[in-house]
Amino acid sequence: MTRTTLTKMVVGMLFLQSIILLSCKHDPEITDIINPPSDTTNNTNTGCSADTVYFAQQILPLFQSGCAMSGCHDAASHEEDIVLDSYSAIVMTGGINIANPTSSKIYRQMVKTDEERMPPPPAPAFTSDQLALIAKWIGQGAKNNSCIESGCDTTNVAYSTHIKPLIQNNCQGCHSGTSAGGGIQLVTYADAKAIADNGQFKGVIEHLSGYSPMPQNGAKLTDCQISMVNIWLNNGALDN
Numbered sequence: 001m002t003r004t005t006l007t008k009m010v011v012g013m014l015f016l017q018s019i020i021l022l023s024c025k026h027d028p029e030i031t032d033i034i035n036p037p038s039d040t041t042n043n044t045n046t047g048c049s050a051d052t053v054y055f056a057q058q059i060l061p062l063f064q065s066g067c068a069m070s071g072c073h074d075a076a077s078h079e080e081d082i083v084l085d086s087y088s089a090i091v092m093t094g095g096i097n098i099a100n101p102t103s104s105k106i107y108r109q110m111v112k113t114d115e116e117r118m119p120p121p122p123a124p125a126f127t128s129d130q131l132a133l134i135a136k137w138i139g140q141g142a143k144n145n146s147c148i149e150s151g152c153d154t155t156n157v158a159y160s161t162h163i164k165p166l167i168q169n170n171c172q173g174c175h176s177g178t179s180a181g182g183g184i185q186l187v188t189y190a191d192a193k194a195i196a197d198n199g200q201f202k203g204v205i206e207h208l209s210g211y212s213p214m215p216q217n218g219a220k221l222t223d224c225q226i227s228m229v230n231i232w233l234n235n236g237a238l239d240n
């Protein structure tokens with residue numbers, strides 16, 4: 001082997017090595033670091049801790065009503081290959097980063113301020129409380145957890161503190177904008193009052209015969225949530 005060939009080989013190897021080194025260096029700001037959580041335990045806790053966010057009760061209904069409706073991110077439509085109708089689909093396709101929750105792909109999409117925001121306008125954006133809940137759930141490890149309420153506090157049930165958030169978290173995504181389910185909007189107090197007065201609210205959440213069971217394709221509301229709605233209805237469905 002001549003001296004020049006050897007030099008050429010060494011230079012070539014150094015060059016290759018620098019390419020390899022460069023391609024390994026990535027910027028965590030712009031890369032989608034996917035750190036998929038893998039909680040397959042589906043652990044159900046008796047009693048709900050206020051410090052813990054529970055997937056089954058607090059997160060899944062948000063995704064089901066805000067994202068997984070027909071035409072968007074249900075299994076059949078899977079827009080952009082993103083499916084948000086179950087735990088396994090959410091953690092597999094949502095680009096969830098438990099080390100840095102707000103950098104998760106789905107989260108970044110929800111806080112956009114232009115027409116790319118999810119859920120897309122004219123559907124209302126997730127509220128800051130809902131976004132904080134999603135980020136907190138991711139930060140707590142994006143667990144497939146669930147809890148059973150040990151009691152149901154039905155004192156001072158009011159529209160603003162109980163019914164409005166219940167509708168926002170379980171119904172509003174499908175019942176807003178131009179393709180609202182059944183043409184029914186559930187955004188304002190007047191919207192809620194209308195389905196309260198004609199009996200539909202009670203009928204759909206209690207799965208009474210003659211009504212379509214709601215939330216559509218989701219779990220029935222808990223007994224406690226149904227009691228809250230009934231108390232509000234029985235007190236005249238006030239704007240309180």
Ligand code: HEC
Nearest residue numbers: 064065069170171174181182195200204211212214215216
């Ligand atoms: C995943 C989407 C989705 C969610 C979540 C959802 N709905 Fe619906 N809803 C629909 C669609 C679609 C229809 C029209 C088709 C039908 O009646 O089944 C509908 C119909 C209705 C109707 C008319 C049904 C009837 O029997 O006349 C009412 C009232 C209603 N929804 C209330 C609610 C309430 C209250 C919630 C929350 C507790 C809710 N919906 C959650 C999609 C949804």
